Amino acid sequence: METCYNAYGGVSVREACFAEADAPEPKNMANVILKNIKKVYPHAGGAVKKKKRTKEEGAKKSNLQITEQGVVAVQAFNLDIADKEFIVLVGPSGCGKSTLLRMIAGLEEITEGELYIGDNMVNDVEPKNRDIAMVFQNYALYPHMTVFENMAFALKLRKIPKDEIKRKVQEAAEILDITEYLDRKPKALSGGQRQRVAIGRAIVRQPQVFLMDEPLSNLDAKLRNQMRAEIIKLRQKVDTTFIYVTHDQTEAMTLGDRIVVMNDGFIQQIGTPQEVFDHPANIFVAGFIGSPQMNFFDAKLLRGGEGYSVSVNGVRFGLPEEKQALLRTRDVPEQEIVLGIRPEHITIGREDDDACVPAVVDLSEMMGTSIHLHADVNGKDVVVVVPTADAQDEGRSAFTHGMGIKMEFGGNVVHLFGREDGKNLCL
Numbered sequence: 316m317e318t319c320y321n322a323y324g325g326v327s328v329r330e331a332c333f334a335e336a337d338a339p340e341p342k343n344m345a346n347v348i349l350k351n352i353k354k355v356y357p358h359a360g361g362a363v364k365k366k367k368r369t370k371e372e373g374a375k376k377s378n379l380q381i382t383e384q385g386v387v388a389v390q391a392f393n394l395d396i397a398d399k400e401f402i403v404l405v406g407p408s409g410c411g412k413s414t415l416l417r418m419i420a421g422l423e424e425i426t427e428g429e430l431y432i433g434d435n436m437v438n439d440v441e442p443k444n445r446d447i448a449m450v451f452q453n454y455a456l457y458p459h460m461t462v463f464e465n466m467a468f469a470l471k472l473r474k475i476p477k478d479e480i481k482r483k484v485q486e487a488a489e490i491l492d493i494t495e496y497l498d499r500k501p502k503a504l505s506g507g508q509r510q511r512v513a514i515g516r517a518i519v520r521q522p523q524v525f526l527m528d529e530p531l532s533n534l535d536a537k538l539r540n541q542m543r544a545e546i547i548k549l550r551q552k553v554d555t556t557f558i559y560v561t562h563d564q565t566e567a568m569t570l571g572d573r574i575v576v577m578n579d580g581f582i583q584q585i586g587t588p589q590e591v592f593d594h595p596a597n598i599f600v601a602g603f604i605g606s607p608q609m610n611f612f613d614a615k616l617l618r619g620g621e622g623y624s625v626s627v628n629g630v631r632f633g634l635p636e637e638k639q640a641l642l643r644t645r646d647v648p649e650q651e652i653v654l655g656i657r658p659e660h661i662t663i664g665r666e667d668d669d670a671c672v673p674a675v676v677d678l679s680e681m682m683g684t685s686i687h688l689h690a691d692v693n694g695k696d697v698v699v700v701v702p703t704a705d706a707q708d709e710g711r712s713a714f715t716h717g718m719g720i721k722m723e724f725g726g727n728v729v730h731l732f733g734r735e736d737g738k739n740l741c742l
């Protein structure tokens with residue numbers, strides 16, 4: 316591998332070399348299978364491993380398992396990614412998503428388990444022979460080459476005829492709207508334009524699998540939204556398998572055919588964005604997916620003649636029939652639970668309604684089409700999203716600090732989690 320530099324500091328990065336590796340000729344599209352994948356970073360020893368020790372300290376701060384062998388960054392990871400599927404790995408910082416992507420790329424050794432790309436087990440296959448392309452957070456462009464040269468480099472290595480290289484680079488540049496920058500050097504481009512070049516460089520190689528590691532996180536919020544839309548369009552034009560890593564739940568929800576929510580090195584849930592949003596497997600997923608975040612209350616699940624009901628802060632309300640049926644089928648006993656309710660699923664009830672939970676308005680944020688109301692329920696901050704039109708219809712456009720309100724949970728979408736294990740009782 317030759318030395319190469321990222322677009323910023325001229326720091327040597329192995330990743331850039333990998334991104335430009337002399338990959339094999341493109342083959343058919345591929346599915347990716349991960350079987351019981353585990354990654355343990357051995358304990359760092361000696362003074363020279365200072366950087367690794369710092370990462371290990373990071374692991375201690377999270378709840379990653381630390382064994383005699385080292386830090387277990389990923390474990391029990393099983394996933395079948397279909398050909399041409401767009402999979403998003405999402406989770407908080409340190410949950411193991413980059414480690415997993417780097418194992419797929421071959422940049423990190425797999426401690427245990429099997430990784431297949433297409434029909435081939437690739438655990439021991441060199442990164443450059445895996446026929447994948449990776450886009451990194453830091454872009455990893457060659458600063459001394461023009462945009463054209465950056466994008467053409469891997470094709471040149473493959474000894475593809477000049478005309479064809481030109482055609483492929485032009486095609487990718489058009490898809491990404493960077494044709495007018497082909498003669499510029501990376502330093503004369505904005506962050507968003509550099510990211511497009513990094514993506515373009517990966518596209519021209521027509522890889523079997525496209526890996527993206529937080530590609531938008533160096534961009535400002537506006538550009539991030541714009542590039543997110545670009546990636547959706549790109550996906551429609553480039554027919555390949557995508558594995559995309561992010562800590563941003565909005566990116567995950569908008570981009571993924573399926574999303575894999577990770578925490579502490581474990582998969583928490585795999586599903587379509589809608590499935591994960593509507594039926595979160597546990598409290599972690601429920602709190603991580605959705606913005607503003609789901610509200611949680613300590614509550615009691617009761618079972619009586621009229622079916623199941625929930626009691627929160629002394630207020631009792633019934634559950635929708637669909638939930639009742641699921642609880643009956645599972646014969647769920649009465650128990651202490653955590654009740655989850657999304658801000659958009661709480662309605663403001665009538666003042667004289669005893670089946671509503673009383674709250675006191677702390678502050679209200681006007682967001683245009685909705686009002687985000689922060690209210691205090693027994694010392695707990697609860698967020699309610701009130702559609703502005705509804706509020707105006709009911710003559711409630713002003714929610715002022717200190718105002719008493721009633722929150723209606725009954726009849727709305729609620730989620731019931733076990734107090735002990737945090738699992739969704741209705742899944």
Ligand SMILES: Nc1ncnc2c1ncn2[C@@H]1O[C@H](COP(=O)(O)OP(=O)(O)OP(=O)(O)O)[C@@H](O)[C@H]1O
Binds near residue numbers: 367368370374414
């Ligand atoms: N070389 C290493 N030695 C020890 N621990 C490491 C090493 N590299 C990573 N880790 C630990 O493994 C865990 C997973 O790291 P990883 O970079 O995969 O997380 P991530 O989910 O991608 O986080 P981020 O979003 O911050 O990049 C972290 O807790 C990290 O501290």
